[in-house]
Amino acid sequence: MILYFSATGNSEYAARMIADAVDDVVVSLTPRLKTKDHSPIHSEKPWIIVTPTYAWRIPEIVTDLLNDTPLTGNRQMYFVLTHTSGCGNASDYARKLAEKKGMVFMGLSSFNMPSDHITMFETPSSEEAEKIIQASTSPLSRIAQCIQCGEMLPARNISIGDRIASTVINPLFCAFMTSSRGFHVTDKCVGCGLCVQLYPLNNIVLVNQKPQWSDRCTHCTACINHCPTAAIEYGRKTKGRHRYVFPKDVMRKTEQDQSIGLR
Ligand SMILES: Cc1cc2nc3c(=O)[nH]c(=O)nc-3n(C[C@H](O)[C@H](O)[C@H](O)COP(=O)(O)O)c2cc1C
Ligand code: SF4
Incomplete structure (x- = not known):
């Protein structure tokens, strides 16, 4: 079973491509994160955890969710990480x-997205994003092949x-760089509630049709990148920056091909 977390779609795409190659199912962890659901999960096939690198x-x-969730059945666990440059x-x-x-x-394999x-x-x-996604095809198929062969x-x-980076900087980043205080909304907000829906920790609520952030945040960037009107900013740094989400047409095609058994 492929358990994935994905804020902006890269890891979801990777999870779907691997699922297709190894003929397994994908399960998003976001609903479990949102509802603090720690009920057991069972799989006869190896566990494949697909996530971004933070x-x-x-x-x-x-990590916390997996620690708290009993996983029954198969005892092998693979990890696949997407990142921009490395996972330390x-x-x-x-x-x-x-x-x-x-x-x-x-084992753990990772590749650029x-x-x-x-x-x-x-x-x-x-x-630029399209080129990077195209280049991910070969590491993804190498990873899938390894898993398929049980290696x-x-x-x-x-x-x-x-x-x-992983041992010293990571805890500093988690402690000091994930405050939600910098997030704010401009008058471009149309109150659609997508940011509330997508946020994995339920820390955004709509008040008078505008989002408000509470403290608990991981800086996953789902809210700011997915907002359909680019109404969310983080301090002044994000003004004018391109919002990135994995291309919807490519994701849709992957989903359709899977559902009609083409992949
Ligand atoms: C909070 C945060 C921390 C990140 N840290 C790293 C990192 O240490 N190394 C790296 O190469 N990319 C890093 N990235 C980039 C993401 O790992 C990368 O874009 C990933 O593919 C996003 O996956 P998703 O679309 O499935 O959420 C970071 C992104 C965020 C939002
Ligand atoms: S996703 Fe954007 S437009 Fe929709 S409520 Fe959130 S900030 Fe407003």
Whole structure:
């Protein structure tokens, strides 16, 4: 079973492509995150966890959810991470998570996708994003092939920089860089409520048809990137920045091909 978390669609796409190649099902973790649902999940096939990289590790909210959710059946666990440039030493933390759940760690592979980290950096244009997505086809098929054959995903060399990023910078990022205080809404907001719906931690509510953020935030950027009128800003940094979400036509085609068995 493929369990995925995805704020802006990259990891959902990866999860769907792998599901198709290994003939397995995809399950989004977002409804469980939103409702704090920790009921058991069962799978006869290996567990494949697909997530974005947040500060060189699996997102904290996903690690916490998996720690709290009994997983029954198959005892093998694979990890696939999408990122913009790298995931540091995330594999060590993934291995610990798998072992804590009594699973056999089957490795972690990661590959580049377009950046959604709009609160810190520029995001790619649609044309740049398209090229990056196209280039993800070969790492994705290598990963799927490994899983299909029941092999471990190949380990890569971990540098001192990778260790520092995942072990030292990650906790600092989670403690000091994920405040929701900078988020605000402009008069472009039409009160559609999509930001409330998409946010994985239920920390946005509509008050007088305008979103208000409470403290609990992971900076997943779902709200700011998905807002249909680009009404959400983070401080002054995001003004004029391109909003990135995985291209809807490509995602729709993947879903349709899966539902009619073309893939
Ligand atoms: C809070 C946050 C932290 C991120 N940290 C990293 C990182 O450490 N390394 C990296 O290469 N990309 C990083 N990114 C980029 C995302 O991992 C990348 O765009 C990912 O594919 C988004 O996946 P999604 O569309 O499934 O949510 C970060 C993005 C966010 C929002
Ligand atoms: S998604 Fe955008 S337009 Fe819709 S309620 Fe949220 S901020 Fe307003």
